[in-house]
Amino acid sequence: MLWQCCQLVIRVSDMSILARPLCSISESFLLIQIETFVDLIVQRTPLREVLNHLSMIKIKLTLNEHLTLFQPEYFDYSEHINAFWYGCDQLGLLDGGYYDGQCLSDAEIECLINHIWQYSQQKEFKRKVSDRCYQARQNRQSLENYIRQLQQQHSRLLVIRVDFGYAKEKQNFVKITDVYRHLDTMNRERDRQPLFEHLVASGWCIEQGNEKGYHIHAFYCFKGSKHQQDWYLAQEIGRLWKAIAVDFGGGYHSCNTPESKEIYERANRLGIGMIHRGNGVGCENMVHALGYLAKPEKDDQYLRMKPKGRRTFGKTQ
DNA sequence: GGGCACAGAAACCAGTTTCC
């Protein structure tokens, strides 16, 4: 009975998903759905609520698409996604037996939930969450040290902060492998283009958000003695990204526009643009602004899936 | 510009300590 109710909800509220052609749902979105679903189970949400939750409904509707993300030989997954794979595996869904688009029965769903719950009670699962937070703090610390070292080495730095992303209408087609490919090209160009001739430091991190999908936060520090126009440099870097990610409607957000800087200025938080070593507040703000790349508090922005061995955070040495 | 070696950084994992 409960399940029939569920199916009714599906018909009413998710026609848009049914109407989508196969594989047109954003990879990032699918992963976040899985995580939300697993999180409900981990939080010991009552079964009825889990079954009626939108993430469960969507997973049921597009399970085949979720299952296509299972490629453990090529990707590493977060603990939540691994818990989901474990549950699917126990149900025999990962051996190619479920690709006929059939609905799971009530009993199978309950079984899946139980297996995910069991997995989430293992030490390794809990451990991974705390290790990830700790790793983020380590990265943050190393980034802070790096920035402070830079400030000691250069009396003036021109600091650029840009976010790279993709057009909303193209996000459904962006795979994590595309993001890494674009980032690799961007980093290669950084070493080639005359634009970066006086670059003294840079850093990046790849993130995944519910709204923005995959995106990259990046910073670039140029010699303050060679460049003054941070707004212009940010725009040129943004244009380069747009050219690299043109297939997916590459877009960027510059924090160095006069409007953005004015907002920071008013809040006394301006840490980008020209930063003089003698300006203590500016230097601290710079640490804060660039430290955002490895902010441990951004727990919902981490990557749920990444190509094996690849990093999510990096900086020039 | 491409290939290669090397050093350092990021990630992973297991063990230990600290805190509640």
Next chain:
DNA sequence: GGAAACTGGTTTCTGTGCCC
């Protein structure tokens, strides 16, 4: 006692510099 935080060793990746 269990969870969270921390440490240290190891592996793997990446940036850099050098050579051709």
